[in-house]
Amino acid sequence: MKIKGRSVALDALDWEVLELLQKNAKQTYTEIGQRLGVAHSTVYDRIKRMEEHGIIKKYGAIIDLEKVGIRPITAIVTVHTDPKQSEKIAEKLAEFNEVLEAFTSFSEELVVIAKVIARDQSQLHSFIAESIAPLLGVLRIRTSIITKKYKEKAFGTGLTYNPSRKGGQRS
């Protein structure tokens, strides 16, 4: 890991450590070190530095709600907005507990996209009708209910480092 001004450059080993942590954040330094062929002290040092620089923001638990009898529905809600209001709408959406993620996006027109979770379709509709539709600047809303999830990952290695660097610097 190299610090360049206000940004931090990660090397191949850092990215590999992050990928293993994303798969299982409860692995020990020794286990990660064994998988990557480096000493556990090296892993400790890399993780500590990435925590200190805020690259690793936090460790969390992924909860399987179905195991406790809750089968929530997830929906992608696309809110077409007045361009002057899109930022405010996105900020407002981000405040709701029902919204897991919120983004602004531009294709043919400015839209706000939100990933929303609800107990059932009725609760989803009430939330959209009572909390999103009345917001100033909302022009129309399109909602897609997710039926099956095929993949979930925070980042892909294709974006983060060039595999040809894999055998590169490891300190």
Add this chain to the structure above:
Amino acid sequence: MSVSPSPSRILRNLLREEAFYFFTSIGNYTGQSAASLGEFMQKIREIDIKSLEFHLYREDFEKWTAQTLGDAGLAAQIKNLRLRRVVGNLLREQLYNVVSKRNRELKAKLTFRVIT
């Protein structure tokens, strides 16, 4: 004994969060809303039939007219349309007739009160 709201209360302009928002299906908002009984009446004429059917059979019109406008009588007439399973253009026509008739009655009462 419950006291029915005054015509002026039923005909009032509503706050943004009290307005009726027209959807065509779960989560799909048309961009059309009505913030008074008069505006609701106008929207019935122009809104997508799918939206009218969606809300009628979810009982949304009945809830909004009874709970937000405070007009239990109008809600009962709309319920009657639902129970008769009216759909399509006939629904648009009959819903418009029911709402516009009620709107006229309330306006007449309001005028009468002002004059007397």
